[in-house]
Amino acid sequence: MTLDRRFLLCGFAYAIAGMGLGVYMAASHDHALFVAHAHILLVGFVVSFIYALIHKLWLVGAPARLAGFQFYLHQLAALVMSVGLVLLYAGLYPESTLGPVLGLASVGVLIAAVLMAWLVLRSPG
Numbered sequence: 411m412t413l414d415r416r417f418l419l420c421g422f423a424y425a426i427a428g429m430g431l432g433v434y435m436a437a438s439h440d441h442a443l444f445v446a447h448a449h450i451l452l453v454g455f456v457v458s459f460i461y462a463l464i465h466k467l468w469l470v471g472a473p474a475r476l477a478g479f480q481f482y483l484h485q486l487a488a489l490v491m492s493v494g495l496v497l498l499y500a501g502l503y504p505e506s507t508l509g510p511v512l513g514l515a516s517v518g519v520l521i522a523a524v525l526m527a528w529l530v531l532r533s534p535g
């Protein structure tokens with residue numbers, strides 16, 4: 411499957427999970443998980459969707475291994491960040507445990523963004 415389609419489908423998975431969490435928060439009148447909800451949707455759905463569009467529109471002939479690595483890095487980091495934020499804001503694990511994990515996930519999301527910028531810079535299209 412092409413990377414643009416993979417980003418798109420992963421993005422929809424986050425959209426469904428994040429909106430599901432939003433509906434749960436609204437229905438339960440308990441908004442404790444809103445930071446997790448916001449980042450599942452923004453880092454998971456919106457950023458994946460933007461990466462899908464970048465692949466479709468600007469990244470013709472990008473180096474396959476680097477582009478593949480960038481995809482897995484963003485998806486892994488977004489997943490760890492999403493699960494970590496849910497566990498943190500649900501109060502299931504303390505910040506002392508989750509802080510380093512969330513820190514690593516954040517750096518992963520950041521490096522994936524830098525790599526995407528690099529891929530766009532190097533792309534002729």
Ligand code: HEM
Pocket residue numbers: 428429430432433434435436441444447448451452456
């Ligand atoms: C089924 C759709 C959705 C529902 C039911 C929903 C529900 C909620 C609820 C209940 C809150 C907490 C409000 C608060 O206490 O301040 C919230 C916050 C938030 N939602 Fe959603 N949401 C939905 C879709 C989305 C989407 C699609 C996005 C972005 C792509 C989004 C982004 C945010 C953000 C950024 C916040 C935090 C706002 C703040 O800083 O106060 N939501 N949402």
Ligand code: HEM
Pocket residue numbers: 444445446448449452453456457515516517519520
């Ligand atoms: C490396 C990735 C990211 C990190 C480490 C990060 C970190 C944070 C932190 C620490 C907060 C404050 C949460 C609080 O109120 O306690 C926050 C809020 C927010 N961030 Fe991010 N963020 C990241 C990516 C993004 C992206 C990509 C978007 C949008 C596309 C975004 C949109 C927001 C919004 C709208 C809020 C206010 C709503 C909320 O408090 O959840 N963030 N972020």
